[in-house]
Amino acid sequence: MSEGEPGADVRRDANRTMSKLAIGVLASGSGTNLQSIIDAVEAGRVPAEIRVVLCNRPGARALGRAKAHGVPCELVDHKTFPSRELFDERVVAVLQERGVELVCLAGFDRLVSPPFVAAFPNRILNIHPALLPSFPGLHGQRQALEYGVRIAGCTVHFVDQKTDHGPIVIQAAVAVLDDDTTESLTARILAEEHRIYPEAIRLYAEGRLRIEGRHVRIVDPPAGNGSLANPTPRC
Numbered sequence: 001m002s003e004g005e006p007g008a009d010v011r012r013d014a015n016r017t018m019s020k021l022a023i024g025v026l027a028s029g030s031g032t033n034l035q036s037i038i039d040a041v042e043a044g045r046v047p048a049e050i051r052v053v054l055c056n057r058p059g060a061r062a063l064g065r066a067k068a069h070g071v072p073c074e075l076v077d078h079k080t081f082p083s084r085e086l087f088d089e090r091v092v093a094v095l096q097e098r099g100v101e102l103v104c105l106a107g108f109d110r111l112v113s114p115p116f117v118a119a120f121p122n123r124i125l126n127i128h129p130a131l132l133p134s135f136p137g138l139h140g141q142r143q144a145l146e147y148g149v150r151i152a153g154c155t156v157h158f159v160d161q162k163t164d165h166g167p168i169v170i171q172a173a174v175a176v177l178d179d180d181t182t183e184s185l186t187a188r189i190l191a192e193e194h195r196i197y198p199e200a201i202r203l204y205a206e207g208r209l210r211i212e213g214r215h216v217r218i219v220d221p222p223a224g225n226g227s228l229a230n231p232t233p234r235c
Contacts, residue, residue: 021048021205024100026091026108027055031062032190033106033127033197038069040198047205051098054091056110072098078110088116095120102204105159106197114161122211124159125204127197129189131155131171136164141186144176152176152185154193156200158211167216169200169209 053066066073081087130140144152153173160166172192208219
């Protein structure tokens, strides 16, 4: 994805604004962020329909979570493909066959290729366990501890051609405590991930996000409430 044209509306076609947003969730592991999305959709907090949960690892708990809620799921094992490009071609085909409008990466452990990003321009979200642009890539929580920062957190951003680089939608911060371990910091960050990822999807579904260069503007935020763009830090 490019950084987007100034004022680019990242919502789907305007004549479909009254229908539920069709989303596809890509997950590889335990699926806790997937669960937060499922819960928000079932509670009516996010006007969306999960068309498919796609997983690349047999036996991943994410598949069980989808099945437990009657959400369509599909296994596409990356090990059965000779190249990343061919794997991504199959994933894109599955998403397009299901009519997916927004792709949500939720603990998906494969880098998406440029053709994948091009197939869903401005329509891929990712959740990263660090306050980007700090600590991109793997093990953001451990990177934060090793660097000695006092504040860590998580970021929902649009996916572009570079790793953990696209325009930022929402961030949430947590304090780094003196006795934190990677596990304890990860747990507090994860709680914020579960809060802000469904919120970002809701904003997209409601047509309230616009990309202006590196900035994602939230249309009609609640008066006096800055939490949509910059959630209040919680320890």
